[in-house]
Amino acid sequence: MEAKDRELCRYIVAKDGLKQKVAGNTAAAFTLLKDEASSFFWEFESLRQKEYPDSALKVSFTDRGKMEFMLDFSSDVLLFSQHTNVFEFSRNHEVMKTPYIKEDKERSYCGVIHIYNFLADSLLYHRDNDLGYLIGRVFINKDSHYFIEGKQELGLIYTNFAHAEFNREAARLLLRSAMEYAAKFDLLTPPYDEIKEITVGDVQDEWAYKKMRTAKRLGFQFKADEQ
Numbered sequence: 001m002e003a004k005d006r007e008l009c010r011y012i013v014a015k016d017g018l019k020q021k022v023a024g025n026t027a028a029a030f031t032l033l034k035d036e037a038s039s040f041f042w043e044f045e046s047l048r049q050k051e052y053p054d055s056a057l058k059v060s061f062t063d064r065g066k067m068e069f070m071l072d073f074s075s076d077v078l079l080f081s082q083h084t085n086v087f088e089f090s091r092n093h094e095v096m097k098t099p100y101i102k103e104d105k106e107r108s109y110c111g112v113i114h115i116y117n118f119l120a121d122s123l124l125y126h127r128d129n130d131l132g133y134l135i136g137r138v139f140i141n142k143d144s145h146y147f148i149e150g151k152q153e154l155g156l157i158y159t160n161f162a163h164a165e166f167n168r169e170a171a172r173l174l175l176r177s178a179m180e181y182a183a184k185f186d187l188l189t190p191p192y193d194e195i196k197e198i199t200v201g202d203v204q205d206e207w208a209y210k211k212m213r214t215a216k217r218l219g220f221q222f223k224a225d226e227q
Contacts, residue, residue: 018142022109022110022142023111025140025142025143025144026082026110026111026140027066028144029111029113029144029171030067030080030113032167032168033113033171033175034069036168036171037080037171040172041059041060044059044073045059059073060073067084071175072120073179073183074120075119076117076118076119076120077117077122077123078116078117078118078179078182079114079115079132081114081116082111082112083114086110087111088108089110096108100145100161101161106142107141107143107145108141109142111139114136114137115135115136115138116133117133117182117185118132134150135150135181135182138174140166145162145163145165145166146161146164146165146166147164148174
């Protein structure tokens with residue numbers, strides 16, 4: 001085997017080893033997050049029943065397999081989804097400017113956990129045209145260090161990447177922050193002109209309401225989306 005072939009083989013094996021380690025750390029973090037979510041919701045429901053016995057609020061945790069789980073509370077659903085691939089940040093990303101990454105570029109390879117917010121009725125009534133929002137994503141690297149990129153309530157954390165290890169406390173804080181954001185992220189009526197017309201066919205279709213797209217900020221631009 002030629003020297004170039006040996007070098008190529010070495011590079012591919014090393015790169016695959018890195019990706020496997022990152023993927024394993026991300027899967028471990030996701031499992032921790034899922035377990036914490038399940039435990040947290042049991043505690044939350046117990047507290048609700050004890051202190052607010054007359055409340056009709058229902059909460060639920062749904063395990064959707066190795067890569068997804070859902071939290072359902074009030075009118076909101078949070079979907080946590082682990083991506084199957086490993087990514088590297090672009091050279092222009094702020095995280096690439098940190099000493100932590102400059103010391104070891106392999107630290108910039110991360111697995112990703114996405115957090116989406118949906119309206120509970122969108123799923124209950126199978127309104128396929130409704131929108132969900134990506135409110136945050138969690139990056140996990142080979143050191144099991146993490147940072148969160150998202151809306152203000154979830155934080156945009158670069159400086160802690162060098163020291164923040166994803167553990168049970170981090171999982172619990174992330175869950176609370178995501179729930180708080182979803183609860184405060186209210187549904188607003190869409191602009192009148194966007195829904196003022198409807199076809200005869202829509203009226204005759206008993207599922208016409210499904211075609212009317214609903215989302216928390218449909219038709220509006222607001223400051224939180226620019227953060």
